Amino acid sequence: MxxxxxxxxxxxxxxxxxxxxxxxxxxxxxxxxxxxxxxxxMTIDEKIGQLNLVTAGEAVTGSVVSTDVESKIKEGKIGGIFSMSTPQRIRAAQELAVNHSRLKIPIIFGMDVIHGYKTMFPIPLGLAASWDMELIQETARIAAMEASADGLNWTFSPMVDISRDARWGRISEGSGEDTYLGSRIAEAMVRGYQGDDLAAHNTLMACVKHFALYGAAEAGRDYNTTDMSLHRMYNEYLPPYKAAIDAGAGSVMTAFNDINGVPATANKWLMTDVLRNQWGFTGFVVTDYTAVNELIDHGLGDLQEVSALSLKAGVEMDMVGEGFLTTLKKSLDEGKVSAADIDRACRLVLEAKYKLGLFEDPFRYIDDNRAKEVILNAEHLAKARTAAGKSFVLLKNEGHVLPLKKQGTVALIGPLTNTGANMPGTWSVSADLENTPSLLEGMCDALGNQVKIVHHHGSNLLEDAAYQERATMFGRTIPRDERPEQEVIAEALAVAGQADVIIAALGESSEMSGESSSRTDISIPAVQQRLLAKLLETGKPVVLVLFTGRPLTLTWENEHVPAILNVWFGGTETGKAVADVLFGDVNPSGKLPATFPQHVGQVPLYYSHKNTGRPLADGQWFQKFRSNYLDVSNDPLYPFGYGLSYTTFAYGELTLSTTELQRDGKLQVSVDVANTGDYAGEEVVQLYIRDLAGSVTRPVKELKGFRKLHLAPGQSQQVTFDLTEEDLKFYNAELEYVAEPGEFAVFVGTNARDVQEKRFTLQ
The missing domain is CATH 1.20.5 (Single alpha-helices involved in coiled-coils or other helix-helix interfaces)
Structure with missing residues (x-):
């Protein structure tokens, strides 16, 4: 009360x-x-207990499960529990804390609610492809409504790590390669989770992660080291974290990687100097899973030493490893930490619980009746279907194969055809995998008897059985067909022979991306490529419905397949949303949030690169003694911001209100955009800038604005962007945030490559 x-x-x-x-x-x-x-x-033991976060093991997100949880709750040795999502168990654990511990301090309950709770939305990389901040915020709001009804009040999201290396599996969990887009999405997610009142019964405390630079791990290998200049850090990688903090995120999670020699979890410069002193963060910091213990393998000392280092660096809560619980009192006695260090950490954890309203009502987040009303209700499922459709990116549509007509027979072929468990995508730990419709089931439901669908798995997911087992963990199993490959393909071709059109459901399984799912070969698996080649030989129209959690190398597919629709992993309503788009009820409008390379050897590949002192001339493939490759051009296969539509959009001439921007002034950038095709559609108009001469080298393009338009056939609209001095600022060599006078280029277009250019000067 x-x-x-x-x-x-x-x-x-x-x-x-x-x-x-x-x-x-x-x-x-x-x-x-x-x-x-x-x-x-509070005793010192009770204060240290508040810093201990344990797992109940209901949802597997790591390799360690906590033990003896019940007695530790009674003894005041647990501050938070995560991966417990059964409301009855949450209530029972909270009752132990508030009825049987000495001071009756409530527990905070968290979970990896990453892109939905029970109603699953597209993976975060897919949501980013919508470029729709209102939609993204609403998906987080729905996730909070559902999760909080089951008793949760804390989510380990948003993941805002910038990643430009498609080999890294966790690129699927973030918003892609761009600083500006990633920052806007970070803000939207925090607002969605936390709402206007964190103590409301239907909100979740956000936890921005992984602080910091986790997406830049060397070689795209998870948990690996990161070595980066401060200049790049501040300009390209840190802004999305700060955007989430500025939006009010209540907590921050440390990264696994080291940063220029000091692991994030023990990095005082990062956790205290930057996060608190420079950015003014007032929430609490939690480690990632056993990250304190892993400092031992990083080479920083034994468990007592690394626990003390982490606490003094500015970490308040220890996830699972219990290094704080078991060593901090000894370190206090030995003078390795101070009482003030422990008090600071304890206070911040208790303040979070106060802000969540847990001291007023420890059970406010558990409501069986509300859970029945909100979880997987019709409104939420409809929004999931809409979100999935808006996330899909049309990569190719030669000869207007799409949209398909609702008639005749369609053959649905491929190992991703009939596996509902893989539709939610990675990091869907609370999804009901057994009752999630497969692509086949969703499409049949959406189309009814309008279209006859025949189907066949066509091939194994991967040729190597051991590799397939690694790629289908956590209940995402895809049965293997151990017959000879030629026999399986022949059977699939017989099914395809009955159809007018072939839809090939190919690509990655959900666990081929995500944590600990790095890949050196980011192409469609060879066994699936061979199936696709045989399907193309039938002479029938073939549509590749591509499942992926990362940019893939699709050079061969782009050359040979007439239509390619990238559907990422669309969540609970994937199948229905795919049917909506393939058959024209929804016009695809997604735009890539990450560059797709021609070849893995180009990685890391991103649009906002530096020019070098020997840039390759525009339109050139190779020139000796220039920055290029012998075997592949520098160009991406699909650039950042790319995505086709069933309609066409024409851009008028780009105009500027002035060619001289004053320090306290505003420059308006305008362009008319017209729908010149036959379908209503959405277009994302993108604005980029380039600082043509600076005190330090600057990127060739930087996204600084975008607008998503809905236009009917024949309709046009003027889009105007306001540019001010603030949009031109960057961190210089002294890490001063400045806008330097001089000439700038401004670009507007449909993706980072296809743009118009004008010039202006900052006075």
């Missing part, structure tokens, strides 16, 4: 008598008094 004072203040707010700022200050004062009084009654 709220106090009388709080109720009076809330009533005054409704009448406009008390300003939000005053209420916020009063709330902070109340929180400070409450936490201070509570801590005055």
């Amino acid at each position: 709220k106090t009388h004072t709080q109720l009076v203040i809330l009533a005054c707010l409704a009448l406009g008598i008390v300003k939000n700022e005053a209420f916020s200050q009063q709330h902070n004062n109340d929180m400070d008094r409450f936490v201070s009084e509570l801590m005055s009654r």
